[in-house]
Amino acid sequence: MAIQTQLITAQEFEQMKFDDAHVELVRGEIIEMTPAGGNHGEIALAIGALIRTFVTQHQLGKTYAAETGFILSHNPDTVRAPDVGFIVAARARSYESFVDGTPDLAVEVVSPGDSHEEVQQKVLDYLNAGTKMIWIIQPRTRTITVHRSLKDVYTLTEDDALDGADVLPGFSVPVQDIFK
Numbered sequence: 001m002a003i004q005t006q007l008i009t010a011q012e013f014e015q016m017k018f019d020d021a022h023v024e025l026v027r028g029e030i031i032e033m034t035p036a037g038g039n040h041g042e043i044a045l046a047i048g049a050l051i052r053t054f055v056t057q058h059q060l061g062k063t064y065a066a067e068t069g070f071i072l073s074h075n076p077d078t079v080r081a082p083d084v085g086f087i088v089a090a091r092a093r094s095y096e097s098f099v100d101g102t103p104d105l106a107v108e109v110v111s112p113g114d115s116h117e118e119v120q121q122k123v124l125d126y127l128n129a130g131t132k133m134i135w136i137i138q139p140r141t142r143t144i145t146v147h148r149s150l151k152d153v154y155t156l157t158e159d160d161a162l163d164g165a166d167v168l169p170g171f172s173v174p175v176q177d178i179f180k
Helices: 010-015 036-059 116-127
Strands: 022-026 029-033 063-066 068-074 078-080 083-086 107-108 134-136 143-147 153-156 159-166 168-174
Touching: 010 078, 036 063, 036 083, 036 107, 036 134, 036 168, 068 116, 078 116, 078 153, 116 134, 116 143
Parallel strands: 107 134
Antiparallel strands: 022 029, 022 078, 063 083, 068 078, 083 107, 134 143, 143 153, 159 168
16 A cells, blocks of 8 residues: 655745755755755855855846745745745746746756755756756766756766856856866
């Protein structure tokens, strides 16, 4: 006999208390994430600071830090919290609760405990919701994989420069600077 799981909504999820746990809502189910390590935090802060500075200087929109929930889908609801999120000015507004919609850019720093399948599911969730660009930062290999669609995917090494293309026009940083 199968056990029916009670799915919850983004609104119900937002009202719950999790103390210091990092959780996301994936297709109506709460998924607990392992807290990030020091290296992860340094890299996430480095790329987040670079993006925020650039976005602020050029008035391109709003930048969001880790723990900001983005409602990517409804029925069942999915709420993801990228390490860095960016929304272009035309769509940006203030949110008291979760951002109801997708970031134009989502940045995920891969933790040692993240499986390939978990990372790929996040990429699929963002792409299916309409995210225009996803940067997957791999600290172990010191690479960044850029996803624009399922077919437009490429990986950068420390010898390359990461650019914002049409999502963050004019943004460019040497990949090696992100890992310093």
